[in-house]
Amino acid sequence: MRYYYFLKESGYHINEKPILPAGYTVRIWKPKGLKYFPDGMEFLKRLFATWFLMSKFRLFKNNDLSVCLIYYGDTVAHFSVTLPPFFKVPFLDKQDLQIGPVWTHDEHRKKGFAFYAINKILEEYGDESRKFWYITRSDNIPSIKTCEKAGFIKYAEGEPKSKLPLGLLQKFSIDKIFNHKNQVIK
Numbered sequence: 001m002r003y004y005y006f007l008k009e010s011g012y013h014i015n016e017k018p019i020l021p022a023g024y025t026v027r028i029w030k031p032k033g034l035k036y037f038p039d040g041m042e043f044l045k046r047l048f049a050t051w052f053l054m055s056k057f058r059l060f061k062n063n064d065l066s067v068c069l070i071y072y073g074d075t076v077a078h079f080s081v082t083l084p085p086f087f088k089v090p091f092l093d094k095q096d097l098q099i100g101p102v103w104t105h106d107e108h109r110k111k112g113f114a115f116y117a118i119n120k121i122l123e124e125y126g127d128e129s130r131k132f133w134y135i136t137r138s139d140n141i142p143s144i145k146t147c148e149k150a151g152f153i154k155y156a157e158g159e160p161k162s163k164l165p166l167g168l169l170q171k172f173s174i175d176k177i178f179n180h181k182n183q184v185i186k
Helices: 042-056 113-125 141-149
Strands: 003-008 024-029 066-072 075-083 097-104 132-137 153-158
Touching: 003 141, 024 113, 066 113, 075 113, 097 113, 113 132, 113 141, 132 141, 141 153
Parallel strands: 097 132
Antiparallel strands: 003 132, 003 153, 024 066, 066 075, 075 097
16 A cells, blocks of 8 residues: 655644534543543544553653544544654654544544644644654545645655564655655655
């Protein structure tokens, strides 16, 4: 499976201010104490437990693990995770952040929640020294359009690689780097 690595540099700037539809609320969740997953995210407890433990054992290169959640009542309609650099993304600098995974409930799609959440994350964490990364499958056209709309540029292409059997402890690798005209330069 091929992946595109999108990049946004130079702090927070947005051309189009997203609007959250009526009836929805947004919240940025960060691990605190022993609360290792956000309200409404019980279905992903194991994944959040992994990230929580990685955070507690300082396997991330910074402390900015968080989740931007959009709720409809008590139901999670959308989430976008903000992951600090770790072994799986060796090309991220210490202060960088990766946005993803990103997910929207089937009943709440086509409302611009991913675009809204990305911009909320940029607003929360953006500064001049930080780069944001967005990694998506090369065939995920809606995801590609969303991150480009948020001002990300396609920086590279690659695939996960592992030296262990069954793809354990995969790392994303970069095979191609693109210039601002989307031409391969390396």
